[in-house]
Amino acid sequence: MKRKMKMGMIGGGPGAFIGAVHRMAAVLDGQIELVCGAFSQTPEKSKAMTESLYLDSNRVYNNFQEMIEREKFLPIGERMDFVSIVTPNHMHFLPAKLALENGFSVICDKPVTLNSQEAEELAALASRKNLTFALTHNYTGYPMVKEARSLIRNGALGKIRKIVVEYPQGWLAGPLEKTGQKQAGWRTNPKEAGISCCMGDIGSHAENLCEYITGLKISALCADLTTFIDGRLLDDDGNVLVRFDNGAKGVLYASQVSVGEENSLMIRIYGEKGGLEWRQLEPNTLLFKKAEGHTQIIRTGVGPLSAEAQMHTRLPPGHPEGYLEAFANLYRNFAAVLQAKEMGVATDERMDFPTIQDGVRGMKFIEAVVKSSQSEQKWVSL
């Protein structure tokens, strides 16, 4: 009989942002419960989460090593089934590796590691252990992203020619990291964030989104990264020309200094027969542009939609679904795979989620972008 999956969280302690997002997303559909956590490497900070999360204090651990070591001796059904890693970038690899080595599946925030070698090591390990590794490129969880992908797969656009994907934000337009703001602090710190700030944090979302929707791969790119804030050690803006493996061309850009922008992720895709436009800030609308005839407004839950879109929609038309619902789609699908494995049944492949392979791809993208930006050569292969 199917049972709720039990989650142990690594990271997400006091003052964190994304930890709470993961917790809400995990429980939304009633398939997962949080049973334990190592919310910080500082034991007292980890313990501080016990009451507010209504956890058994014995299962709020001092650090992730302790959690993994102790949980693995609990019986199945009681022990955690997987770990959710919500720490800054530099703290993804070690806990993920340890979890996998001890038989726990992993769902991890992105970018997955500090470099592509680490990502490939995790990929190999997950494969060897036959464990599931999900990566929370959450934007792929939106129903209208699923619809866009389905339309393209079914040929509605014909051959893809042009892709413009952008992710401007404005929150790092000033030296926020100097104020002690935690999110800004680690993202602009090479030791915690890796070789890129803007491109690593959000450019990689743009890369993942355009490759997911179109099924194409970026084959070459030409990047111009910039650090606009004096004293900042990593890029806070980047513009990239991209070429895809089918001959399509495009532009990918990300920015953290675009004052007044929120998370204005937008993608526009043009093929021989039609075009698509989707914006994360109004995620329930997908514009379908036609070579002949009028542009259609495709809306979550409304009218004829693909099975993929419907499987990722919880509500009837007219009830806006947001960021958490898209995020929860990843958790639900991830849980479904764990449940199916336990029961020895198959899952519907349309209930997909980004995996460690997307993580490897993302790290290679980040590395190529940084390399290109430092080069006088026009094109860098990916």
Next chain:
Amino acid sequence: MKRKMKMGMIGGGPGAFIGAVHRMAAVLDGQIELVCGAFSQTPEKSKAMTESLYLDSNRVYNNFQEMIEREKFLPIGERMDFVSIVTPNHMHFLPAKLALENGFSVICDKPVTLNSQEAEELAALASRKNLTFALTHNYTGYPMVKEARSLIRNGALGKIRKIVVEYPQGWLAGPLEKTGQKQAGWRTNPKEAGISCCMGDIGSHAENLCEYITGLKISALCADLTTFIDGRLLDDDGNVLVRFDNGAKGVLYASQVSVGEENSLMIRIYGEKGGLEWRQLEPNTLLFKKAEGHTQIIRTGVGPLSAEAQMHTRLPPGHPEGYLEAFANLYRNFAAVLQAKEMGVATDERMDFPTIQDGVRGMKFIEAVVKSSQSEQKWVSL
């Protein structure tokens, strides 16, 4: 020590729509867990929910009477703390009354009863028992609705002069109830829905929203209800002139035959100094129009916002919050009151939610609208 509140659900069995919404909204913030239910008056349908909700089969009851009778003998901490009533309208009063009589607080879908007498009886009972009664006029849970209310309270608009509130839908533009569609069936059936379909189901949301945001009360109205579909027994469209207790004037309309509309709830409010516009389909945007100067786009989580808006926002700027999050705000605030009562502490009054008093008001509004529509007299008082 604060503990999670335990919920028993009445209604929400196989094929229901709003039950799942309540379940997701209840658990989103980790303050509530579903422990039992009477999901249908048909015992086997109720039982059918056991596995998918991962419930103890002993606590999936044959009917709400059994649930209330049995749960009340369980110890506090184990037994349900409140009931969530998600049945059609005609099945609100009896379970709510029985729950209150047996000491259980209630959160109930709207409209609260079949008529204002029943609503007043519940109000009196809840008051007498010192129990909490929440009503899920969920649209008031949106952060930008809170912001609108706060702006008006703080005088940003000056004296209110004009209010236009509308809720067009298109889903009943054909005789959907004749196809066996469950939602259409009970809403158009006077025995289950009461004296009104369109005005009861969604016109009452419009009434609640405009009175909540402005703090004004509709004092008189002039209504023109219509049934456009042959053979339908209740209204599927209604236009209402409204007058408010401060001298403001306005228009309220609702429709279920406005083809192509989803849940296009919109409110526009104009005062001496400014205007506000909010649309449920893009709920994270509030337009603030100025007598002098440029219109401002106020966005969930962005820039200077009221404490009320911030207290009902989970995510940083740029992460769209939707219908479920607004709905969850009601549940979280309701749970906070129950928790605070148990701990003997006060709650923040800004963490509000609609109550049985809103239910009484809503029933009187529905009755006045139906009376006015049948009258040749221009104005009916409310």
Next chain:
Amino acid sequence: MKRKMKMGMIGGGPGAFIGAVHRMAAVLDGQIELVCGAFSQTPEKSKAMTESLYLDSNRVYNNFQEMIEREKFLPIGERMDFVSIVTPNHMHFLPAKLALENGFSVICDKPVTLNSQEAEELAALASRKNLTFALTHNYTGYPMVKEARSLIRNGALGKIRKIVVEYPQGWLAGPLEKTGQKQAGWRTNPKEAGISCCMGDIGSHAENLCEYITGLKISALCADLTTFIDGRLLDDDGNVLVRFDNGAKGVLYASQVSVGEENSLMIRIYGEKGGLEWRQLEPNTLLFKKAEGHTQIIRTGVGPLSAEAQMHTRLPPGHPEGYLEAFANLYRNFAAVLQAKEMGVATDERMDFPTIQDGVRGMKFIEAVVKSSQSEQKWVSL
């Protein structure tokens, strides 16, 4: 051989607003030239326009009586072919009557007169003299308004059930008329504006637009007019329930105290099979909502469009056409009728424009609205 039509203008002197609009609209398509004018009843103000309009000083007259008396003795081809009346409301009837009596066709601003009797007198006179009388309900000149009308005529919506038409403005939210502002002054003065300010000035546009697009007639109405500004003598806001001659219901409202609104004329029309939505502030977009399938964005010049829309579009797709172009469509069509009459040929009836019959209708609407607002009776016939 076809020749340019020659225009004499009445009104539009220094400080006027709509006079310049008429002059630009008249010449845009190269079919009309301004040859003379009586721009003010104050001779020196009229004369003051000579240079800036590059006119022959002999043909800038002291008043409209002089202009009509003198021009009629000039030979055809030299004399003015028609008068354009752009004065405040109370100065429409006399010049229009005198022009018609002396054989000149008329294009006149709206509302056409101070009451329906005057309008009917002009209608009878124009008919008796076989002269052309155009009324500048300019919003009907937009290509997407033509498209909406064509779609409805061709049955795309099925039987019309519901119409919501609104025209909110904010410019009279304060006592602007007390500052000496000329436009506010005459519009709020019963002697110059007639029995209504808001409903006469812009409510009548809403009435004209909804009847033009749908081909339906308002058969009964219930109005609530308000004067929000102390000391103002006419309404500055009005809400109206409307019933149409085919059984459709609706709401019509207009306001001049809706702070922050520009000329936010909007119409939504719902039939059995579809809905339409058009906004004057984005006039090149028409939304076509479907009972089945996705909403279409119909755009000026783009894709398959009716002949009516195409005949009123000057530019290829992507070149926004605005207020002046819509206004110019009326002038161009009016000129085409005059040219065709002279040449003894027929005109294309799709190149239409509002006539004195629309003026009669508008005056009856204004009278019915004012009567209804003063009545305790629910419905007033129209």
Next chain:
Amino acid sequence: MKRKMKMGMIGGGPGAFIGAVHRMAAVLDGQIELVCGAFSQTPEKSKAMTESLYLDSNRVYNNFQEMIEREKFLPIGERMDFVSIVTPNHMHFLPAKLALENGFSVICDKPVTLNSQEAEELAALASRKNLTFALTHNYTGYPMVKEARSLIRNGALGKIRKIVVEYPQGWLAGPLEKTGQKQAGWRTNPKEAGISCCMGDIGSHAENLCEYITGLKISALCADLTTFIDGRLLDDDGNVLVRFDNGAKGVLYASQVSVGEENSLMIRIYGEKGGLEWRQLEPNTLLFKKAEGHTQIIRTGVGPLSAEAQMHTRLPPGHPEGYLEAFANLYRNFAAVLQAKEMGVATDERMDFPTIQDGVRGMKFIEAVVKSSQSEQKWVSL
């Protein structure tokens, strides 16, 4: 005394598109009249325009050489004051040169010539002859473009960091030139269009717009041009990384294969303190994004605006102004300079328009883009 300026047109014969635009734009404000033309190099096609334009048949010439030769002997006040050149690109240089040599000022469509040498020759000639040369980069004529420029000049954004300007169209997504469509034919023909189709025709608008608004100059670029349609001889799409002379970075792209796009010219500019966003398809709206506080919606004619915006706005708030009005602003300002020269007075420098210097700049941009696209070197200076 100021007099109307007299225009002679070169090009704009039967089947042309932009000629009619120029004619409408020229006459809108009543400062210019069309007195003669050489509408085609095919004499009978030129003559065919006589009646529809109500011209004196003696002044409809067989070709531009004849027009210039004959008109120069007419007395001032009767003869044309300037020529308007509306032919395909390859027919700009010769008529412009001949007109200038014979003492006529010129207003010319863009791109101004086939290469930068020709453009510089015209610039030198106009300067030597002290004649006025306007180039119709019409998008700079919009009021909200003027407002954007004024805001930046006044420091509202602080130092500019990032610019994204794009001009996608979809009309050449198929081999339209093979159908005999005239506009597609010459634009894709190197002999008539020059070295670029997409970048020359619309990319140059994007370049002109971003440099005009910001006052910055593109100092280096990296381009990737593509021809997506088999057999087409020139680019139909191009993506460009751009660097500006103040250190700002950006993206410029243009496309004629972006199916479903009209003239979707959009610009976003971000500085240290704020951001601006403007879209040609909704030209009366300018978004002003703030580092602190809410985004403002700046609208044509509404609230506090710069003198520059007001001087280029004809109508009160709420009356949409479109493409023709923006285009007419160029003609009006050009005419004002000619009038002022004749009267020996100064003109207001805020009534500006693009000149032959913009033409030289545009040609250098086009040449740099084409060079870059063919190069393996990353950056090409401009």
